[in-house]
Amino acid sequence: MAPSCRVFVSAHGNVFMREIAEHLVEALVACGRDASVVTDELPDVPAPGGDPLSQLVLAPHEFFVLHHAPEADRLRAAAHSVCVNTEQQGTPFFDLAMRYARLGPVVLDINTHSLAAIRDLGCTALHLPLGYVASMDRWHADTTRERTVDLAFLAGRTPRRETFVAGAAGQLWEWRTDLRFFSWHRPATAGRAAFSSGDDKYERLASSRILLNVHRDDEPYFEWARVVEAVANGCVVATETSVGIDPFRPGEHLLMTSLDDLAEQAVALAFDEPRRARMATAAYGLLVGELHQRDLVVRTLDAARASLATMGRSRHAGTGTTPDRGGRLRSLARSVVSPAAPAPAASPTADRQMLEKVASELKQRFLGQMRTVRAIERSLATLRHGDPDHVDRETTPAVDAPGSPDPVVSVVIPLFNQGHYLREAMASVVGAMHPSLPVEVIVVDDHSTDDSLAVTRELMAEQPWVPITLLARAANGGLPVARNTGFARARGRYVFALDADNLLYPNGLRALAAHLDDAPDDVVAAYGLLERFDETGSLGLTSHLPWDPDLLVHGAYIDAMAMFRRDAWRELGGYSVAEGIYGWEDYDLWLTVAERGRRASLVTGVVGRYREQAGSMRKISDIDMASNFVVLRERHPRLPWPS
Missing domain, CATH: 3.40.50.2000 (Glycogen Phosphorylase B;)
Structure with missing residues (x-):
């Protein structure tokens, strides 16, 4: 009967490592061997004359590191097993894998690219190709x-x-x-x-x-x-x-x-x-x-067995060509028993502490001045209109045209001194419209001091067939107030936030709306991949990772450019106007979604473009981030914040 083989893989590691282990076992069984996947124990010390290839450890950088046993036991187990490396050279994962793999009689690697690096460590290394099962x-x-x-x-x-x-x-x-x-x-x-x-x-x-x-x-x-x-x-x-x-x-x-x-x-x-x-x-x-895995694994194990036999003959002949695995194990064991004293942690320099203090003070002065200006504008709006939140409304003929369908999506564009971007943003919205998806556009001018109002009116005059509503605030309230103003007056069952300096791809609105149409009720919003760009071109992505509250508490990774169910947005309370989270209002709303047991869902396609600007509000708000996180943790205490 063919010898048995156990393939060890961590139960706490990446699932694709478990899948590779299962594929190897499937292949071994197909060629008549008794094989199994093991996740909860260390390899044994084999009996004299036992098959050294009966214990394969897949992804040693995960299996040994994540195992609960003492390090000395893990090193001993590594010396009596054959590790299958899955990591490419030059990465910390490869270095970690080699700490354990080099103790065994031979190292297998799923890629030929790293074999030379393994051999440079004095190890016998063979290629274990991955194939079909x-x-x-x-x-x-x-x-x-x-x-x-x-x-x-x-x-x-x-x-x-x-x-x-x-x-x-x-x-x-x-x-x-x-x-x-x-x-x-x-x-x-x-x-x-x-x-x-x-x-x-x-x-x-x-x-x-x-x-x-x-x-x-x-x-x-x-x-x-x-x-x-x-x-x-x-x-x-x-x-x-x-x-x-x-x-x-x-x-x-x-x-x-x-x-x-x-x-x-x-x-x-x-x-x-x-x-x-x-x-x-x-x-x-x-x-x-x-490339059937059955044939590949047999071929590799036969080659490894022949290599081990050659090493045994060399050892018996005293040629001294075999690796000194015992010496390696003793050296590593000593490092476990008597670890080197850790280097003292580097503390921030006095210069950096001073810069952080100055930056924080400047941010607070900026916010203080902004509050003063807004208070004055609100007082003037009260004198002129009797309401500090007075809004003037203008529309294109298409908004109230007889027989026109009710909008399914309301695109809300908050606007403050960004008239030079608005034409491009509006063109991207018009390009994303489709007869199957009625859309309205709501531009909320937050009391701009540049030509933003004039540009908006020009666009409305040029495109009377586009349902555009202009809401002109008599006093500046800030981005969350502008967004709330537009969302509150939206008629569509879905509302989409588009800052005036950002852009939509033509597929964006349809992809997000279709996703929400098919999503369960606990999904309150849909978002898609956003291309980050500036005047030099593409920079990377944002909003490209799936919804994950455990990741969300580590930082904002979903932008405000997302589509909400309008009723759900109202239930969530909209964007907060709390001063302690200036510039982080969209992040705060995502945290609210998570804390209430609701979720957003990722559309796995590119839907828009996010413009990076050196002087943006987010750049200012990111100064003194620690203080912002303190406020957010107080506002959302039930989330799984890291300790």
């Missing part, structure tokens, strides 16, 4: 299967990946996309909205035509796990230039090009379905025929 296949070469997503992206967030998607937004918005990022702030576990895994992931890939693959950094590391799963489901991979892709051939089995050309080439492939289908079929045939 039946459990990941939802396509089964069924060329008639409908694919509802044109371009997909599934990866952890890094600045490089975010910059790529942002730069490609102008090409991606008009396609059916499923662009999913996950945060590294904790392991990606199964069943969380923030991460697609298991059956859900395979179904998504089987419903997608093309998967965009971008490296986490400049290393041309081929993401084999992601590629194999895509190919197994008939989804063609469009990757930036990579190494170690054999036996896949660019142009025949996948698309490979430079990062600068990747989006354009992927879109060209999306236009050419016959070519895409041929590539999908060819890649699937190669994967099933030449």
Whole structure:
């Protein structure tokens, strides 16, 4: 009978590591071995003459680090197991994995790219290719299967990946996309909205035509796990230039090009379905025929066993060519027993403390002056109109046109001294209108002192067929007051906040409204990916991570540019005007959503553009962030704030 094998993987790590472990076990069982996944115990010390390859530890950087056993026990277990590295060289995860992997008799790696780095540590390293298993296949070469997503992206967030998607937004918005990022702030576990895994992931890939693959950094590391799963489901991979892709051939089995050309080439492939289908079929045939995990794991374990036999003969002959694993273990064990004294934590310099103090004082003076000006304006509005919150209303003929449909969406644009941006913002709203989705525009001028009112009236005169309402406040109230003013007068069942310096993509309103139409009642808002930009071009993304209250308490990652159910917005109380959260009112509203057990939902496509400006209100509000967080924690005590 073939020897048994246990594949160890952390129960508390990333779910995709568990999936790889399960695929290896599935392959081992398919070739007649008794195999199982183990998550709750350390590898044993094998009996004399036992198979050294009977204990495989997948992702040692997770398994050993997250295990509750004392470090000395973990090191001892590592010395009696074979680690399977999943991390690319040059990352802290790779270094952590090698702390344990180098103690074993041999190291396996799922990518050829890191083998040289492992061998440089004095270890015997072999490649364990990832391949096909039946459990990941939802396509089964069924060329008639409908694919509802044109371009997909599934990866952890890094600045490089975010910059790529942002730069490609102008090409991606008009396609059916499923662009999913996950945060590294904790392991990606199964069943969380923030991460697609298991059956859900395979179904998504089987419903997608093309998967965009971008490296986490400049290393041309081929993401084999992601590629194999895509190919197994008939989804063609469009990757930036990579190494170690054999036996896949660019142009025949996948698309490979430079990062600068990747989006354009992927879109060209999306236009050419016959070519895409041929590539999908060819890649699937190669994967099933030449890269079946059953054959790959047997081949690798046989090679490892032969290598260990050679090492044993060398040890017996006294050639001294085998790695000194005992010496490594003793050295690491000593470091556990007698750890080096930690270096004293660096404290902020006196100069930085002084700068922070001055910045905080300047912010308070600015806010004080602003309160004084607003108080004066409110007094003048009371004298002139009898109401400090007086609003004048003007409309285009389309607002009250006979027979015109009631709006489904109300786009609210708060405006204060940004008339020079308004024309572009309004054009983006008009470009996002569609006969199937009646839209009204509400511009709230917050007592601007520039030509904002004049620009608004010009646009209304130029576009009388567009339902535009101008609400001119007699006194400045600030951004939350302006938004509340517009939302309160909205007629649509959905309300969308668009700052005057931001822009919509033509698909934005329809994508968000359709998402809310299909969402359950506890979803009070929908938001989509936003391309951050300035005068130099694309900078990255915001609002691109799924709803996650545990992540939300660490900082604002969802912008105000979102679509709310109007009735839900009213129940939530709108945007707060509390002084202690100046500039963070949209973040405060998202915290209110979370605290009340409601949620927002991410549309996995690019819907708009967020303009970065050096002198924006948010830049000022971010000064002395610690004080803002103190206020927010007091306002929302039931949220899971970090200690």
